Amino acid sequence: MYAVIETGGKQYRVTEGQYLKVEKLGLEEGASLEIDKVLMVANGDDVKIGAPYVAGGKVTATVKSVGRGKKIRIIKFRRRKHSRTTQGHRQSYTEILITGIAAK
Numbered sequence: 652m653y654a655v656i657e658t659g660g661k662q663y664r665v666t667e668g669q670y671l672k673v674e675k676l677g678l679e680e681g682a683s684l685e686i687d688k689v690l691m692v693a694n695g696d697d698v699k700i701g702a703p704y705v706a707g708g709k710v711t712a713t714v715k716s717v718g719r720g721k722k723i724r725i726i727k728f729r730r731r732k733h734s735r736t737t738q739g740h741r742q743s744y745t746e747i748l749i750t751g752i753a754a755k
Contacts, residue, residue, distance in 0.1 A: 654752045655691040656710050662690065665710065665749045675743040678714045684747070686710040692754040699754050707755030712747040719743050 653666045659674025678684060689708030692699045699705050725738040 652692070652694045652752055654689055654693070654708070654710055654754075656686050657688040657690060658686055665752070667749055667752055669749045670715065670746060671712075671749065672720075672744045672746050674745070675717070676714070676745040676747075678717075678745065680714055680716060682714045683750075684712055684714065686712065689754070692752065694754075705754055707753075709751075709753045710749060711751040711753075712749050714745055715748050716746045717744075718746070 653664055655662055655664050657663075658676075661674070663671060663673070665671060676684065687704070687709055689705045689710055690701050690703065692705055692708055699708070701708065719741040720743075721741070723740050723742075725740065727736040727738075729735070
């Protein structure tokens, strides 16, 4: 059984027992959450597709960790102008464990 969910402006295909890094949710470690933006639920040949969300579809998860990703370097370089700019960015994330998938 798997589901397609939407969180943080992105879509993810999830199964029960899967770890997933999503955009920062602002929850503490050990907290539980319910994701009701379920786009699709499939259980074998039984597939339910929402318009846009599945009615009664729910994915439950627990927060395992909160952290920041790898540093990304942004470099802007203009040749022959003696101009160079360097900037760094670290994206925050929340790692969740999918504990259950339900659909009516």
